[in-house]
Structures are given as C-alpha cells and as structure tokens.
Amino acid sequence: MYKKFTLPLTDEVLKDLKAGDNLLLTGVIYTARDAAHKRMVEALDHGKSLPFDIKGATIYYMSPTPARPGRIIGSAGPTTSGRMDAYAPRLIAEGLKGMIGKGSRSKAVKDAMVKHKAVYLGAIGGAGAIMSKSIKGVEIIAYEELGAGAISRLEVENFPVTVVNDIYGGDLYEEGKAKYQVKAS
Amino acid sequence: MREIQAGDVTNTVARLFEHSCHYLPPDVIIALKQAREKEKSPVCRDVLGRILENVEIAGKEQIPLCQDTGAAVVMLELGQEVHITNGDLYTAVNEGVRLGYDNGYLRKSIVNQPCFARVNTTDNTPAMIHTDIVPGGRLKISILPKGGGSENCSRLTVLTPAKGRQGVIDFVVDLVDEVGSNPCPPVIIGVGIGGTTDKAMFIAKKVLLRKVGEPSPDPEVADLEREILERVNNLGIGAMGYGGTVTALAVHVETFPCHIASMPVAVNMQCWCARREEAIL
Ligand code: SF4
Numbered sequence: 001m002y003k004k005f006t007l008p009l010t011d012e013v014l015k016d017l018k019a020g021d022n023l024l025l026t027g028v029i030y031t032a033r034d035a036a037h038k039r040m041v042e043a044l045d046h047g048k049s050l051p052f053d054i055k056g057a058t059i060y061y062m063s064p065t066p067a068r069p070g071r072i073i074g075s076a077g078p079t080t081s082g083r084m085d086a087y088a089p090r091l092i093a094e095g096l097k098g099m100i101g102k103g104s105r106s107k108a109v110k111d112a113m114v115k116h117k118a119v120y121l122g123a124i125g126g127a128g129a130i131m132s133k134s135i136k137g138v139e140i141i142a143y144e145e146l147g148a149g150a151i152s153r154l155e156v157e158n159f160p161v162t163v164v165n166d167i168y169g170g171d172l173y174e175e176g177k178a179k180y181q182v183k184a185s
Numbered sequence: 186m187r188e189i190q191a192g193d194v195t196n197t198v199a200r201l202f203e204h205s206c207h208y209l210p211p212d213v214i215i216a217l218k219q220a221r222e223k224e225k226s227p228v229c230r231d232v233l234g235r236i237l238e239n240v241e242i243a244g245k246e247q248i249p250l251c252q253d254t255g256a257a258v259v260m261l262e263l264g265q266e267v268h269i270t271n272g273d274l275y276t277a278v279n280e281g282v283r284l285g286y287d288n289g290y291l292r293k294s295i296v297n298q299p300c301f302a303r304v305n306t307t308d309n310t311p312a313m314i315h316t317d318i319v320p321g322g323r324l325k326i327s328i329l330p331k332g333g334g335s336e337n338c339s340r341l342t343v344l345t346p347a348k349g350r351q352g353v354i355d356f357v358v359d360l361v362d363e364v365g366s367n368p369c370p371p372v373i374i375g376v377g378i379g380g381t382t383d384k385a386m387f388i389a390k391k392v393l394l395r396k397v398g399e400p401s402p403d404p405e406v407a408d409l410e411r412e413i414l415e416r417v418n419n420l421g422i423g424a425m426g427y428g429g430t431v432t433a434l435a436v437h438v439e440t441f442p443c444h445i446a447s448m449p450v451a452v453n454m455q456c457w458c459a460r461r462e463e464a465i466l
Contacts, residue, residue, distance in 0.1 A: 065248075065252050075243075075250065075292075077251055079333075103426070130235060173366055177420070179428050
C-alpha cells in the first residue's frame with residue numbers, strides 16, 4: 001500500500017504521483033507555519049533570500065510539542081494548511097515542490113500546483129506521536145524567536161503521507177468523497 | 186462546610202492535563218475501533234489503523250497524542266458547601282495548567298492578545314474556565330485540551346423557530362460538509378440548541394464531556410442525534426477527508442429552554458483526538 005520514496009521531489013518523479021497514493025518519505029523537509037510563511041514572503045518582497053533553498057523543497061506545516069529530555073522532538077503532526085493558502089502560491093512559483101499538512105487548499109493554491117508542478121501531501125492530523133518517531137534529525141535554521149513556529153530542517157525516515165493534490169489537478173478530498181457519498185433518496 | 190485546599194486543585198488540574206494529552210478515554214478508543222470495523226473505504230481503514238497505532242505509541246512512549254495540546258478548557262462544578270482555602274480557585278486552576286503543560290512537555294499555544302501583538306503567554310494560561318454552582322460539598326473538575334483545528338470549525342446561528350428540527354439537521358450537516366477534512370475527522374459533534382446564544386455555545390461544548398456513544402436520555406433528542414449522525418456519515422468525507430463512510434463517531438445534542446422568538450443552534454466540533462478527563466475532590 002505504501003510506496004517508499006526518497007526526497008527531493010523533482011518534476012520527473014511528480015509525473016508518477018497521483019491523488020490517493022500512499023508514500024513513506026525519506027529525506028529532508030522544512031517546517032514552517034503561518035508566521036514563518038509571512039516572513040518568507042516579506043523577504044521575497046524585499047528581494048532578500050530565503051532561509052533555505054526553496055527550489056525543489058518540501059515544507060511541512062507543523063509546530064511540535066517540546067522534546068522530552070533525551071529526545072530530539074515531541075509530538076509532530078500536521079496543522080491546518082488553509083492558513084498558509086495566502087502565501088503558498090508565491091512559494092510554489094519560486095520552486096517549492098511539496099507541501100505536507102491537513103485540510104483542503106484554496107483554488108489559487110491548487111491552480112499554482114498544476115501550473116508550476118507541485119503536490120500537496122496529507123499527513124494524519126492528530127497522529128503526532130507516530131510522526132515524531134519518523135523524524136531522525138532536527139535543526140532550527142531560522143526565525144528562532146517564533147518558538148515552536150520557527151523554521152526547522154528535519155531529516156525524516158519513512159514518514160507516512162498521502163497524495164491529496166497531484167500535478168494533474170487530481171484532488172483526493174473531492175474524489176474520495178464522491179465515491180462514498182450517499183445521495184439523499 | 187467542606188474545605189478544599191487550593192494546592193489540591195492545582196495538582197489535580199496539572200495531572201489531568203498531562204495525562205489526557207497522552208491517553209484517550211476508553212470510550213473514544215472503542216468508538217475508533219468500531220469505526221475501523223465499519224469503514225468501507227480501505228484508505229480510511231488504514232488511516233484509522235494508524236490513528237489507533239498512534240494512541241498506543243503516545244501512551245507507551247510518552248509522546249503527546251497530537252502536537253496541538255490545545256487551549257485549556259476547564260469546567261468546574263462547585264458544591265455550594267465548599268470553601269477553597271489557602272488561595273483562590275481560578276489562580277489555583279491556572280497554576281495547574283502552567284504546571285501540567287510544563288511537566289508534560291505539552292505545547293503552549295495561547296497568545297496574550299487575539300488581534301494585535303499575539304505574543305505567546307509561554308505557559309498556556311489563561312485557562313478557559315466555566316463554573317456551575319451546584320448543591321453539595323464536592324468540586325468536580327472536567328478538562329478538555331481543545332485543539333485549534335477542530336475548535337475553528339465550530340459555529341453559531343440563530344434559526345427562526347419555524348425551521349424546527351429539520352433546520353437544525355441541515356445547519357449541522359451543511360457545516361460538517363463545508364469544513365470537510367479541516368477538523369481531523371472522524372469528529373464528535375457537540376450541538377447546543379436553545380438558551381440565549383452564549384448558553385447555546387456553552388452547552389454545545391459541555392455535551393462533549395458525555396461518553397462517546399452514550400445517547401441523550403431524552404428519546405426525542407436521541408432520535409435527532411441518530412438522524413444527524415446518519416446524514417453526516419452519508420456525506421462521504423471519511424477519516425481525514427480521504428473519502429469514507431465514517432465522518433463522525435458521534436453526535437451529542439443538548440437542549441435548553443429559550444425565548445419564544447428564538448432558536449439558537451451552536452456546534453462545537455471535536456476531532457477524533459477527543460481528550461477529556463475529570464476528577465472529583
Ligand atoms: S484538530 Fe485535533 S487532532 Fe487535528 S491537529 Fe487539532 S487537536 Fe490535533
């Protein structure tokens with residue numbers, strides 16, 4: 001059911017991903033939520049560079065619980081992606097290839113994914129303990145003052161996600177729902 | 186008169202929050218297992234399996250179930266014979282939240298000011314405290330660490346009384362349809378009907394304290410709960426919105442008398458990660 005998959009996402013591999021595919025990701029992803037997104041877009045507006053190379057990158061919408069002593073990270077499940085919709089199209093245009101979160105995206109984000117070839121991957125909301133276990137390395141790389149909202153570079157191993165939006169306009173939320181909806185008689 | 190030490194309130198609140206963020210109530214786990222059996226979509230069965238695996242890891246390895254350990258909602262039923270000594274009650278509750286979120290390595294998600302600076306208070310206080318004064322000499326403390334994702338999908342409306350039972354059903358079902366995957370389905374839906382608007386919101390939240398799967402004692406209300414649940418599950422949203430037959434684990438409805446001109450309807454949305462605990466002092 002789950003396909004092992006090594007990051008980064010490239011235009012070549014994105015061709016093979018379809019809404020509904022289950023993947024186990026291994027490689028590097030970056031965490032960022034609303035406040036960090038706001039800063040990144042402001043940086044772009046001022047012609048400044050971003051804290052990491054956005055080309056080919058995958059961003060995880062997540063801010064964890066504090067790590068217990070002896071651990072590198074706490075609970076680490078996704079946050080609601082809709083709050084990043086205002087910023088995502090800009091980053092996609094800059095070369096962002098993957099976004100991991102939960103919940104539906106706006107039309108503007110979906111259009112940008114098709115136009116610039118990027119995917120939206122769903123992680124299981126609330127399953128922060130499982131995802132914590134597949135994170136093997138954590139390094140805060142920017143906006144430390146945002147606390148849990150800082151940008152971190154994560155090394156993940158077999159991190160479970162499901163393709164929600166692919167580069168062809170496929171949308172698991174819509175397709176899945178249509179399949180199981182019971183129309184009123 | 187019964188004396189309760191403020192320090193006991195603090196320690197109890199701390200323990201409840203720390204524990205609840207690592208262990209789901211048994212009735213919620215049973216409901217999730219039943220959902221996995223009932224679910225027709227293999228994708229959602231897999232999601233529910235992972236959710237149950239997550240529940241196990243959280244307890245065993247002491248990793249919070251979800252990274253959003255919520256706003257600290259505290260509902261108190263304070264016996265009128267009780268006298269709190271060595272401190273005041275609300276300070277004791279907030280101290281408990283501070284202690285529990287710190288000891289439990291829980292995320293602090295409260296900002297001091299909603300629409301200006303939004304600076305984190307760093308200890309998850311203030312708690313959202315509701316108090317009912319009741320007869321007797323005991324203090325019942327119920328807590329809900331309430332995550333933002335599902336709380337953000339809550340809603341209030343005031344229907345004309347002519348809309349009746351059907352109006353309530355349509356309002357709830359349309360809301361669940363609209364919010365889709367955002368509240369981390371399968372959800373538990375708290376519905377408050379009646380009262381004034383503030384009362385409706387409050388009972389919609391309070392009814393989430395009821396055990397999952399326990400119907401309302403009022404047969405008419407229980408029947409309404411059943412019908413809303415069926416309609417919601419017919420939407421096809423499924424676990425995480427990936428398309429399936431179990432979108433909600435339960436619908437809990439509470440009613441309250443109201444004005445002749447009104448019918449407030451409130452929905453408080455609760456994700457599958459339905460953490461709640463209680464203790465009686
Ligand atoms: S809605 Fe619930 S399960 Fe989902 S992220 Fe928020 S608290 Fe966690």
